[in-house]
Amino acid sequence: MQLSILGQENYETDVVESPQNGRKSKFGVMSHPIVKVMKGPLIDSHFWKTLPITVRGMMDNGIREDGGGKVNPLAISVDVTKLCNLDCVGCYDHSGPADSNWRDRSQLTLDEWRTHLKDITQRFNIVHATWVGGEPLFEMKHRIRDGVKLPGEGRFEKGGQIYVEERWRVVESGLDLIPYNMVVTNAAYKWDLPQWVDRNVSFVVSIDGTRPFHDAVRGRGNYDRSKKKILSRPDLKFNITTVLNKSNWQSIEELTEEWVDVPNVYGIAFSIGTKIADQREFDGGKRGGEVDANEGYHLPWDLRDRAIDRLIAIQEKYPRFVFPARAALELMTSSRFREAVGYGGDRCPLKAGRVLSLDSMGIEKEPCVLGPGADCNTCGCIIPYTAAARRNEVSSFRHILDFMEQYTHYK
Numbered sequence: 001m002q003l004s005i006l007g008q009e010n011y012e013t014d015v016v017e018s019p020q021n022g023r024k025s026k027f028g029v030m031s032h033p034i035v036k037v038m039k040g041p042l043i044d045s046h047f048w049k050t051l052p053i054t055v056r057g058m059m060d061n062g063i064r065e066d067g068g069g070k071v072n073p074l075a076i077s078v079d080v081t082k083l084c085n086l087d088c089v090g091c092y093d094h095s096g097p098a099d100s101n102w103r104d105r106s107q108l109t110l111d112e113w114r115t116h117l118k119d120i121t122q123r124f125n126i127v128h129a130t131w132v133g134g135e136p137l138f139e140m141k142h143r144i145r146d147g148v149k150l151p152g153e154g155r156f157e158k159g160g161q162i163y164v165e166e167r168w169r170v171v172e173s174g175l176d177l178i179p180y181n182m183v184v185t186n187a188a189y190k191w192d193l194p195q196w197v198d199r200n201v202s203f204v205v206s207i208d209g210t211r212p213f214h215d216a217v218r219g220r221g222n223y224d225r226s227k228k229k230i231l232s233r234p235d236l237k238f239n240i241t242t243v244l245n246k247s248n249w250q251s252i253e254e255l256t257e258e259w260v261d262v263p264n265v266y267g268i269a270f271s272i273g274t275k276i277a278d279q280r281e282f283d284g285g286k287r288g289g290e291v292d293a294n295e296g297y298h299l300p301w302d303l304r305d306r307a308i309d310r311l312i313a314i315q316e317k318y319p320r321f322v323f324p325a326r327a328a329l330e331l332m333t334s335s336r337f338r339e340a341v342g343y344g345g346d347r348c349p350l351k352a353g354r355v356l357s358l359d360s361m362g363i364e365k366e367p368c369v370l371g372p373g374a375d376c377n378t379c380g381c382i383i384p385y386t387a388a389a390r391r392n393e394v395s396s397f398r399h400i401l402d403f404m405e406q407y408t409h410y411k
C-alpha cells in the first residue's frame with residue numbers, strides 16, 4: 001500500500017541470487033528517505049536479503065507431487081548423525097556413542113548430504129532448517145582398527161591411523177543453501193562450538209530441568225558442562241529447550257530463574273514429551289537418576305495440566321523469555337489439545353507435510369521428527385499448538401515475532 005502512495009521514483013530495484021537454486025530475482029527496495037529512516041538497518045539485514053525466498057516459501061501451499069497428498073514443505077529437520085557424545089535416557093532417536101554396538105549407526109557421508117540437500121532445496125522453497133541428531137555438531141577422532149569402515153565422512157591422518165568425524169560440516173554445507181538455520185545441541189562436549197558468529201544460524205541447547213533432573217537423564221556432570229560451554233561463548237546467542245517429563249516439570253520455575261539472567265541466553269522453550277512407541281524408559285536410577293523406571297518418562301494428563309498452569313504463571317512473569325505464549329499453552333491442556341492436533345495428528349501442520357523430516361540416511365520420517373512411533377494423541381511439541389494459537393490470537397503472533405527476534409542473531 002505504501003509503495004503506491006510513495007510512487008515509482010521511490011524504489012530501487014535490487015537483484016538477489018537465491019542461495020537455494022542460484023536463480024536471480026528482482027525486488028524493489030523502498031528508497032524514500034522516510035522509509036529508509038523507518039527501516040534503518042533492516043534493508044541490510046539477512047531477513048531483507050532473503051525476503052524473496054522467504055515469501056515464496058510462506059506462500060507455496062502446493063501439494064507435493066510425491067507426497068501422498070502432503071503439502072510442499074517450507075522447512076526441513078535433519079538428523080545429521082546417529083552419533084552422540086551422550087547416551088540419554090529416553091532419546092527419541094536412539095542415538096549414542098560410537099562404542100555402543102546395539103544401535104544402527106547408518107548415516108550419509110558429507111558428500112551424500114551435500115547432494116541430497118541441494119536436490120531438496122532445488123525442489124522446494126525451504127526457508128528454515130533444524131539440525132538435530134544425534135549430536136549435529138559431533139566431532140571425534142577414531143583410531144582405525146584392521147580396516148574397519150567407520151560411518152560418515154572423514155579424513156585420514158598419519159598413514160590412515162586416525163579417522164576424523166566432523167558432522168558439523170554437514171550443517172555448515174546447509175548454511176549456504178537455506179536462509180534460516182537452528183542447531184539443537186547438547187553443548188556437553190570437549191570440542192569447541194563452531195565459529196559461525198556471522199552466519200545465518202542460531203543455537204538451541206537441550207536442558208532437561210535443573211541440575212539433578214538434567215543429570216538424571218543425560219548423565220552426571222552434564223548440566224555443568226553445558227552451562228560452561230554456553231558461558232564460554234559470549235559472542236553467540238543461545239536459547240534453551242526443555243522437554244518436560246514426569247519428574248522435571250517440578251523444576252519449571254527454578255530452571256527459568258537460573259537462566260533468565262544469563263547474558264547470552266535469550267529464551268527458554270518448554271515442550272512436553274510425546275509418547276513414542278519404541279522409546280526407552282528410565283533405567284531405575286542406574287545413572288544416579290531420581291526417576292522411578294516403573295513409572296516411566298511420560299507426563300500423564302493430570303500432571304501435564306498442572307505443569308501447564310505453572311508454565312502460564314512463569315510465562316506471565318517473563319513474557320519475553322518463556323515460550324510458548326499463553327494462548328498456545330492453553331491449547332496444550334487435556335481439554336483443548338485436539339483443537340490443535342485433532343485426532344491422530346490430523347490437524348497438525350507437521351503431519352500435513354510443512355516440515356520435511358529426514359533421518360540420518362536422508363530418508364523421510366513420518367509423521368514428524370519423532371518418527372513412526374510418535375503418538376500424536378499425546379503430542380507435546382510446541383509447533384502445532386503455536387500454529388493453532390496464531391490462528392486464534394493476534395497476541396500470540398506478536399509473541400512469536402518477539403521471540404524470533406530474540407531467537408536469532410542473523411546478520
Ligand code: SF4
Pocket residue numbers: 084085086087088090091092093094095096133134135186206
Ligand atoms: S543428547 Fe540428544 S541425541 Fe544425544 S543421546 Fe541425548 S537426547 Fe539423544
Ligand code: SF4
Pocket residue numbers: 274341344345348349350351367368369370374375376379380381383384
Ligand atoms: S507427534 Fe505432534 S508434532 Fe508430530 S506429527 Fe504428531 S501431532 Fe504433529
